[in-house]
Amino acid sequence: MNTPSTLITGRCTLVGAGPGDPELLTVKAVKAIQAATVLLVDDLVNDAVLQAYARPGARIVHVGKRGGCKSTPQAFIERLMITAVREGETVVRLKGGDPFIFGRGGEEVEHLRDAGIECAVVNGITAGLAAVTSLGVPLTHRDHAQGVVFVTGHAKTGAGAAEDPTDWRALAATAHNARLTLVIYMGVSGAGHIERELLHGLPGDTPVAVVQHASLPHQRHLVTTLQGLQARIAEAGLASPAVIVVGDVLQGLAAAALQPGDAGRFGT
Known part of the structure; x- marks a missing residue:
């Protein structure tokens, strides 16, 4: 865990991208995506969401998590999130549906807090x-x-x-x-x-x-x-x-x- 002397300048938000239709994103989700300098994106997120709202120059990392297919290890995703925040990035962990409904959002929030990082969560429409x-x-x-x-x-x-x-x-x-x-x-x-x-x-x-x-x-x-x-x-x-x-x-x-x-x- 970070000591009080550790200065963290970045921030992280878990964002629900909804079931697929980009028009079903909340206004708050759109604002978070537009502000992100790093986006860690699940497989089930529609590419049209990124095309419409990701800022030019944002680093987009696809971290697939789909049943029956080869998946990015969860521990690796959590390390990426923590490292990027410590480097001062504005990180959005973009998930299909809602981050807190079968999206491992709870696990990720716990790991971020253990690293001394508070994380905001933006709900999405669940599938x-x-x-x-x-x-x-x-x-x-x-x-x-x-x-x-x-x-x-x-x-x-x-x-x-x-x-x-x-x-x-x-x-x-x-x-x-x-x-x-x-x-x-x-x-x-x-x-x-x-x-x-x-x-x-x-x-x-x-x-x-x-x-x-x-x-x-x-x-x-x-x-x-x-x-x-x-x-x-x-x-x-x-x-x-x-x-x-x-x-x-x-x-x-x-x-x-x-x-x-x-x-x-x-x-x-």
Whole structure:
């Protein structure tokens, strides 16, 4: 940790770039990006964000963190942040969605504080919210859902990690009894397991939507039921980055999409 005599002239801000559409950035996020001299950018950040708002001459470092692909080690990213701040740079750690929703923002803030660096955070629209909004449905509804749960389908792995840290059966029972919408991030690769476990607590005809590339022009989605989740994902060829939404808030959408003879079961 820095001693009181250490003078730190730089600063760091964690900024949420939202789900992809550059127009969904907050005004505060835009100002932070424009002021940055160094930007450490996640893979899921739309290049159009940098093209529109990064200042000329800013150093842009792509630090990929995408499931299933080779990733920049987290410790290396944290060292880059600390070094740049100590060199007097105005650093923005630019993350897809929101820094504090499955973005390791909490870990990065802790490491910066341990180094004697206070870090500001600018929230972004998380993909789970943007995904259902793009379909014209809410996450909560007085008649269908009294709350919402955000959960990762790709939990921490490695030494000491549980084989399946998420108790999907308990979560399903709670969602059913408390009338909750489930929003599952990074769950496409494990959809079969998630489907089987959730069926222990939720009816098979519970409506489900899967949204890939939420908010972007090439967004795709499908609407199905819980008992058909894995098969429909495979049939549609959807992959990450995608969000799985489970719950009765989708009833109207499911009814429209699953009409007999409706070839549009899969959205575009």
